[in-house]
Amino acid sequence: MTMHVVAGRSSPQRAAVPPPALVVNDVSVRYPNGHSALSHVTFDLSFGSICGLVGVNGSGKSTLFKAIMGFVAPASGEVRIDGGPVADAVRANRIAYVPQSEEIDWTFPVLVDDVVMMGRYGRMGFLRRPSPADRTAVTDALARVDMTAFRRRQIGELSGGQRKRVFLARALAQEAQIILLDEPFTGVDVKTEQAIVDLMRDLRMQGEYCDHVVLINRRLIAAGPTAATFTQANLEAAFGGVLRHFRLTGDALHDDADARSLTVLTDDERPVVFYGTRGDDAPKGPTSAPSTASSTPTDPKP
Ligand SMILES: Nc1ncnc2c1ncn2[C@@H]1O[C@H](COP(=O)(O)OP(=O)(O)O)[C@@H](O)[C@H]1O
Numbered sequence: 001m002t003m004h005v006v007a008g009r010s011s012p013q014r015a016a017v018p019p020p021a022l023v024v025n026d027v028s029v030r031y032p033n034g035h036s037a038l039s040h041v042t043f044d045l046s047f048g049s050i051c052g053l054v055g056v057n058g059s060g061k062s063t064l065f066k067a068i069m070g071f072v073a074p075a076s077g078e079v080r081i082d083g084g085p086v087a088d089a090v091r092a093n094r095i096a097y098v099p100q101s102e103e104i105d106w107t108f109p110v111l112v113d114d115v116v117m118m119g120r121y122g123r124m125g126f127l128r129r130p131s132p133a134d135r136t137a138v139t140d141a142l143a144r145v146d147m148t149a150f151r152r153r154q155i156g157e158l159s160g161g162q163r164k165r166v167f168l169a170r171a172l173a174q175e176a177q178i179i180l181l182d183e184p185f186t187g188v189d190v191k192t193e194q195a196i197v198d199l200m201r202d203l204r205m206q207g208e209y210c211d212h213v214v215l216i217n218r219r220l221i222a223a224g225p226t227a228a229t230f231t232q233a234n235l236e237a238a239f240g241g242v243l244r245h246f247r248l249t250g251d252a253l254h255d256d257a258d259a260r261s262l263t264v265l266t267d268d269e270r271p272v273v274f275y276g277t278r279g280d281d282a283p284k285g286p287t288s289a290p291s292t293a294s295s296t297p298t299d300p301k302p
């Protein structure tokens, strides 16, 4: 139920006041069947940030990514990448997109090597003949996700986590400035989850892991730095009745007079733990993103 935008490097030539990496301005999307999937969503992200996009199933996360990529046409609003139109960024390979697994045809007969090489297609000529630089990029990307041993295997033969890592390698081989990952942590093993987190940290130039959060439910609920945005109130607005919610205080938590309480919000996949004297205290420290909260509650240090 999360996805991530990793906005890595900025363009070499920067204006005095550089434009945001990504601007989503008043974007609404209505599907041909009349379903309104997004309504007037506005936020922006600067380079050097990792943003978690959070919302329940059907809240429009995948739709937002497709709108950013230009795969669905917004009914209103616009998206800008590094100050320019999306089409320019896509053409120049400045943005990479890893779809959620359900949207990929895994029966398509293609080798791992070939999947990663697809990340280089935009850099090749009409005949798509890989150069030595393309081959090196593929080899390096596979090594970074620890999938070198699988490069001659069919993609359909791999586990969910291995497939994720191959698609991450494709995005890395593309050498994009911005990477959109749809549901990167769904159905992956712990090793893959750690590999993805490590890679996102490598790609980003500064800041903390998941330094920004955008919460949506067809419309924008909140967007901004994690500590200010990833609050209990905002999570409840985003998830409503979907989250189970329990709170421990007094005797149930402490054997002394400690007044602090522990609040756990969980969708039974990834619990989020708030520790403090107020119910809406934001989680402290760098591990405060929903997707990085481990399946055991975060260390509840005050
Ligand atoms: N091609 C489509 N045609 C009509 N409705 C769609 C289409 N794709 C998605 N939807 C609907 O739009 C809403 C948002 O979908 P989606 O963006 O996939 O949500 P999420 O990724 O957050 O689970 C859902 O109600 C979904 O059923």
Ligand SMILES: [Mg+2]
Pocket (backbone or CB within 6 Å): 061, 062, 063, 100, 182
């Ligand atoms: Mg989705």
